[in-house]
Amino acid sequence: MELLNKSRIEAALAARLPSYRITCTLHADGTLSAILSGPETDHFAITGIVRSHYNGADAITRLANEILREMVLSRQGMKNSRLHTPPDRPHNVRGRDR
Template sequence: MDNLSKSEIETALAARLPSYTIACTLHADGTLSAVLSGPETDHFAITGIVRAHYRGPEAIARLANEILREMVMSRQGLRSSRLQALPENSVRSDRPGS
């Protein structure tokens, strides 16, 4: 079975991720990049998707699930790193007089 075209991939992903606008780029090396633009400033980009791994409509559902998982993991990572970062002007307990 042939690889899906750019418009077929965008249409299939948009059907599974309806709150996002999908823009794909096909690369000469057989990979795909996708930019998902959601409500307000919610954007997510994924690159290096090997198109040969996603042949046919059933594989698009798997790709959509993998993208959603990556989005969730990315957001969780951002939240945890924000929580771990100390503000520059915060008072630390190891300073004399604190």
């Protein structure tokens, strides 16, 4: 069983996101964290990736695609959240009229 190593993961993600700097950390519990630092203030972090779920040659492509999909979903969620928050109400007040 071939686990993905740090350099292969970073290289594969960098190939798919050339404007991002990729930093991966392998943890003793067998998980992986990846920080993707993009242009200006565009950053994305994902933690708790179970490396044993990604074995073999196709694993790096699958992992990269899953991370990219999560980035897109996260951005859509943030955009939708901003669109649905009334501008005159603080984000941390829910259901209270002040």
